[in-house]
Amino acid sequence: MRLIxxxxxxxxxxxxxxxxxxxxxxxxxxxxxxxxxxDHGPGHRLYGVKRDALFHMRGIVDGLNKEYGDIEVLLGVEANVMSYDGSIDVDDDILGIIDILLLGFHYGIIPKGWDSRFKFYILNPLSKLLPPLQKNMIAWNTGAIIRAMDRYPIDIITHPGSKARLDIGRLARAAYDRGVALEINSSHSQLSVENIEIALNEKVEFYINSDAHHPSRVGDVATGIERALKAKIPIDRIVNVEKE
Ligand SMILES: [Zn+2]
Ligand SMILES: [Zn+2]
Structure with a gap:
């Protein structure tokens, strides 16, 4: 399987x-x-990209696209889920200058509103210990992503199921209906083989990405490909690999 x-x-x-x-x-x-x-959305307190830096980054990306004829560079954001009503940390001005929008759950943000803060930082970790809470938490987390997909032009959901548990079947169905793909992330364990198999029951498409935080890891998707092969994904369901 060859990455493009x-x-x-x-x-x-x-x-x-x-x-x-x-x-x-x-x-x-x-x-x-x-x-x-x-880069991480500006809502991330520790290492989110500065909102203004995105406009500067646009210029750098445009310059590199002029310089190199053999590769296309896209500017995007890995946005954060900021509340359970599906708001994210990207505004219309940023949406106007980016080429691709990724969304994932991350810690290190301050969710909007006390209800979302309580759910994300108290109930979410607690639900891993308290099975009765788990069902509700999974429904809330999944609902937040689906509402975000309704509100914003999201292309890919990153590492679905890492950081916050999700109902992968429901997510995959909703993502397909809205033209959004799910990520097999090579730096996180999700999607796992088991969750890829669940998502495969729907018609949703997949990306295999590196989530590289170092240039040497760009394009390094060995573990993602390994999981994709184990889950026997038909190659035409993976957007970013060569098809022959
Ligand atoms: Zn992430
Ligand atoms: Zn990332």
């Missing part, structure tokens, strides 16, 4: 180790045709 694009890489604009150029050059060396720069 890596749509989830981080740079020094959040907490990655390399510059945008470093990631792009690493991707070219690996023969990728596309790479997306998707």
């Amino acid at each position: 694009g890596d749509y989830h890489t981080h740079t020094i604009f959040s907490h990655g180790k390399g510059s945008i150029r470093d990631n792009v050059e690493a991707a070219r060396k690996k023969g990728l045709k596309q790479i997306a720069i998707c």
